[in-house]
Amino acid sequence: METASDNAVKRQPGVNVRFDSMYEATAYPVAMTSDQRSRQISAGKSKVFGIGVIGCGSMGAELAAAVGRNGPGGIPDARVTALLDVDVEQGRALAESLDSRPGSYTEQVEFLAHGEMDIVAECASQAAVRAHGAAVLESGRSLLLMSSGALMDPELFSELTSASNESGAQIIVPSGAVGGIDALRAVQDDLESVEIISTKRLAALEGAPGFADWEGKEIGEPVTVYEGPASEAVKLFPANVNVAATVSLAGIGPERTTVRVVADPESPGNVHEIRARGGFGEFNFRLVNRPHPKNPKTSHLAVLAAIESLRTLVNPGLRVGT
Numbered sequence: 001m002e003t004a005s006d007n008a009v010k011r012q013p014g015v016n017v018r019f020d021s022m023y024e025a026t027a028y029p030v031a032m033t034s035d036q037r038s039r040q041i042s043a044g045k046s047k048v049f050g051i052g053v054i055g056c057g058s059m060g061a062e063l064a065a066a067v068g069r070n071g072p073g074g075i076p077d078a079r080v081t082a083l084l085d086v087d088v089e090q091g092r093a094l095a096e097s098l099d100s101r102p103g104s105y106t107e108q109v110e111f112l113a114h115g116e117m118d119i120v121a122e123c124a125s126q127a128a129v130r131a132h133g134a135a136v137l138e139s140g141r142s143l144l145l146m147s148s149g150a151l152m153d154p155e156l157f158s159e160l161t162s163a164s165n166e167s168g169a170q171i172i173v174p175s176g177a178v179g180g181i182d183a184l185r186a187v188q189d190d191l192e193s194v195e196i197i198s199t200k201r202l203a204a205l206e207g208a209p210g211f212a213d214w215e216g217k218e219i220g221e222p223v224t225v226y227e228g229p230a231s232e233a234v235k236l237f238p239a240n241v242n243v244a245a246t247v248s249l250a251g252i253g254p255e256r257t258t259v260r261v262v263a264d265p266e267s268p269g270n271v272h273e274i275r276a277r278g279g280f281g282e283f284n285f286r287l288v289n290r291p292h293p294k295n296p297k298t299s300h301l302a303v304l305a306a307i308e309s310l311r312t313l314v315n316p317g318l319r320v321g322t
């Protein structure tokens with residue numbers, strides 16, 4: 001039975017929310033010939049995409065470095081034009097490392113005043129989504145949102161989707177650190193149960209409110225530290241289980257999606273297993289992700305998924321996957 005909360009935060013028809021699947025990573029961007037490109041430009045359809053980045057930490061820095069780069073892993077035909085971070089030094093250091101020399105700001109007003117910005121990539125925190133999400137959308141810029149746990153708050157969800165509907169700007173939630181989002185979306189009306197099991201090493205869970213009772217304790221074997229609905233998991237593990245939020249949004253909502261968080265000192269990485277069953281059949285996806293070298297809470301795959309989502313937006317020629 002669906003609850004009000006599930007209904008509030010589930011993808012709704014007419015709401016301009018798009019969920020990108022990691023399988024789109026196989027949609028190799030078709031390199032345009034210079035002839036095709038000049039035809040596009042003369043048709044007034046093409047320009048260099050301006051990208052703003054909120055959050056200049058592990059994910060923001062890697063994503064920004066990919067923008068404008070040709071070749072594997074890069075996002076050609078785009079440039080980072082503006083950065084926003086509460087930490088002035090983080091912003092300044094990233095700005096200085098980029099050839100595009102973007103403006104670096106700590107204030108939303110100055111950041112949004114930047115004219116050459118078509119899309120904003122949020123790579124910061126749930127608090128940043130709360131503070132800046134609606135304003136970005138109201139300014140007509142699409143929002144690529146990595147802290148997807150923020151969308152588990154029904155009020156914030158409706159604030160953002162209203163802003164999106166009014167301005168026509170999109171909210172794009174990349175599949176981040178998980179896969180199978182395309183399959184979940186395809187069967188969302190035919191699902192009976194969805195479970196996600198996230199297994200991480202202790203360093204990746206430290207500092208989370210849901211891990212407080214285990215902090216500093218000897219954990220010699222895998223221990224389940226949380227089991228319950230996704231809606232609660234994102235509050236207790238805000239920097240760990242954005243994946244549970246993304247899975248909920250693509251599938252049966254945050255109350256019916258069950259999450260298990262396991263602390264395992266020997267875990268081979270940030271392991272996410274999605275098990276879905278319904279009238280369509282069933283599927284299991286298991287991802288063993290390498291933690292990001294600069295932030296063990298973040299899987300490297302999440303950054304790669306964000307980069308691929310941006311690449312698809314900037315070069316929309318071919319899209320593979322639901």
Ligand SMILES: NC(=O)c1ccc[n+]([C@@H]2O[C@H](COP(=O)([O-])OP(=O)(O)OC[C@H]3O[C@@H](n4cnc5c(N)ncnc54)[C@H](O)[C@@H]3O)[C@@H](O)[C@H]2O)c1
Pocket residue numbers: 054055056057058059060084085086087090123124125126127128129131146147148174175176177178238239240242243246292295297298299302
């Ligand atoms: N969707 C997914 O699958 C997925 C996977 C991994 C991480 N994430 C999320 O992506 C976000 C970024 O991850 P990261 O590893 O780069 O984190 P990080 O801690 O390395 O960097 C975050 C940066 O954002 C800045 N910041 C934080 N709150 C801010 C605010 N309110 N306004 C402006 N700047 C702010 C910080 O100063 C920092 O520089 C986190 O919320 C993380 O939970 C999502």
